[in-house]
């Protein structure tokens with residue numbers, strides 16, 4: 632390895648250089664070789680995919696700004712794409728598990744291998760989620776393109792994404808959900824059918840779901856007082872995912888990764904859930920930590936959010 636980046640610039644920081652050396656060592660242990668003609672570039676060739684772990688930095692991201700190797704791949708064109716995606720996914724997590732976290736290109740979702748399929752990445756937990764021949768519903772290894780092994784699985788999966796009505800207990804069709812406030816402080820909401828919603832407000836059949844009069848009054852007063860700023864759901868999602876996550880949807884709803892977020896994780900998680908419930912997006916996948924979202928846009932993003940003075944944001948709704 633050499634103490635230089637891709638553009639011949641010296642690496643001054645001992646911390647960065649030592650970390651690079653450790654990573655190089657680690658990569659070698661994991662079966663990577665350093666390129667002779669391009670020092671600091673490591674590669675591992677397999678039948679299906681050639682993997683690259685680049686410690687030279689890039690123009691957009693110098694190695695001293697992010698000392699993780701930049702990870703990319705070259706699929707064997709004779710291999711079906713789903714199989715190559717599986718190999719990429721497995722390699723990505725193998726590196727992560729072995730304490731060699733890598734970073735992906737900002738634009739990996741534009742890679743021909745991933746374009747047109749659902750995928751998302753949770754860098755923190757080294758989880759790369761993509762359509763790779765395993766059914767998203769039952770987990771069956773169906774070894775083909777697409778997300779599901781069968782139409783039944785696809786149907787069941789979408790059914791499972793639907794909200795359940797708090798009044799009648801039945802599933803609500805996408806875009807038909809109404810959000811009812813059980814209370815405003817603390818904020819508690821439930822998803823209900825349009826018809827069921829009326830029953831809460833117009834009768835006394837569901838006292839547990841009815842907001843208290845003074846709570847409702849205080850909420851209305853606050854709405855009056857608050858100057859609200861409208862912005863689209865897309866802005867909010869973008870802003871959220873700028874925190875830690877990247878992913879994309881089939882319709883190329885893109886989430887960038889930068890720092891400087893003003894919303895709390897919970898706020899946005901809730902907002903995403905709401906968007907999902909409202910049918911604006913489908914949450915394709917949620918990791919054990921509830922952190923990974925691959926989002927599919929179901930309809931035009933037209934909802935507006937309210938930004939309060941403290942910087943938190945809520946969806947303007949019923």
Ligand SMILES: [Zn+2]
Nearest residue numbers: 766769780784
């Ligand atoms: Zn299945």
Ligand SMILES: [Zn+2]
Nearest residue numbers: 796799824827
């Ligand atoms: Zn109902």
Ligand SMILES: [Zn+2]
Nearest residue numbers: 810811812828
């Ligand atoms: Zn209501």
